Amino acid sequence: MATQTQHLARAKKICIVGASGKLGRYMVQHALDRGYEVVGVCREQSVGKLDAFKDRITIIPGATDNREVIKRAVAGCDAVLVVLVPLGVHGYSAGTAQAVLDYAEPGARLIFSCGWHITRDGQDVYSWRLKAIVAIFGPIARLVRFGDIDDQVEACRRVFASNTRWTIVRGSDLEEGESQGLPVWSRHVGDPILQSNRTRRVDFALFMVAAIADDTLIHEAPAIVGCQTPSAIRHAASDKRAATA
Ligand SMILES: NC(=O)c1ccc[n+]([C@@H]2O[C@H](COP(=O)([O-])OP(=O)(O)OC[C@H]3O[C@@H](n4cnc5c(N)ncnc54)[C@H](OP(=O)(O)O)[C@@H]3O)[C@@H](O)[C@H]2O)c1
Numbered sequence: 001m002a003t004q005t006q007h008l009a010r011a012k013k014i015c016i017v018g019a020s021g022k023l024g025r026y027m028v029q030h031a032l033d034r035g036y037e038v039v040g041v042c043r044e045q046s047v048g049k050l051d052a053f054k055d056r057i058t059i060i061p062g063a064t065d066n067r068e069v070i071k072r073a074v075a076g077c078d079a080v081l082v083v084l085v086p087l088g089v090h091g092y093s094a095g096t097a098q099a100v101l102d103y104a105e106p107g108a109r110l111i112f113s114c115g116w117h118i119t120r121d122g123q124d125v126y127s128w129r130l131k132a133i134v135a136i137f138g139p140i141a142r143l144v145r146f147g148d149i150d151d152q153v154e155a156c157r158r159v160f161a162s163n164t165r166w167t168i169v170r171g172s173d174l175e176e177g178e179s180q181g182l183p184v185w186s187r188h189v190g191d192p193i194l195q196s197n198r199t200r201r202v203d204f205a206l207f208m209v210a211a212i213a214d215d216t217l218i219h220e221a222p223a224i225v226g227c228q229t230p231s232a233i234r235h236a237a238s239d240k241r242a243a244t245a
Contacts, residue, residue, distance in 0.1 A: 013037040014212065015074045017064050017096060018083030020046035023113060026205030027081055028053050034209065041073045065095030071103040079109040079212040086152035089145045097155035101162050110166045111211045113204070116189045117149065118156045118170055120221040125190025167211050170223040171204050172197045183207050184232050185222035196229035
């Protein structure tokens, strides 16, 4: 386990790919709060969902796997935050990730969102519930052409294999609510600190934005959990006991 180290923000201009979704809009707000100049990419039909920010950010409408859209959006950006969603059955996630990997500025910080089901090294230990969700709902989603979990897996495989300055943030189950603060994280699902499997979406977004300025997260795939959840609190208490023993 590690808590995220906060550094002074260095990046100035950032791009948020998938800015109009729930996670995306929280990220836009956190980014503006930190003084970043924000470029947001979202599907044409979703531009209105960014009305609250329209005077403060640049919006580039278009499919997030459209290479020309991404090329234009990430130009000159110090960091790119990407909401990876396995929606549809035409490789939307992998196409989005590939465009970002290909066109982001050399040395830019690239931060991608996904769920706990993504594994980097195969050392994650999954609950029967998560295994069942992936095993049952994965094929059904593909069958009805709603989504394809393997698409997100492929997107992350490409990111892991790239020589960019990437972080893949793996979200637990999410809930709405006021911020509780920066989530804590672990390298492997199954570690006791993550047991509560709950993070506020606003704090998932906070972790994504804070990662821009946290170089300790480069080439990590942190699995996150809310810092006020019982498992996180238990872990903090046991750390404290160990430190005073
Ligand atoms: N939901 C969870 O419980 C959960 C748990 C763990 C991790 N995560 C991760 O968190 C991230 C955000 O997920 P979220 O569930 O919270 O949803 P979200 O933030 O609302 O994001 C959904 C995204 O999907 C886009 N989208 C919707 N329909 C689409 C379509 N037909 N084709 C292409 N894009 C489409 C949305 O764009 P528009 O605004 O244009 O519709 C939006 O950018 C994802 O990376 C997900 O893997 C989610």
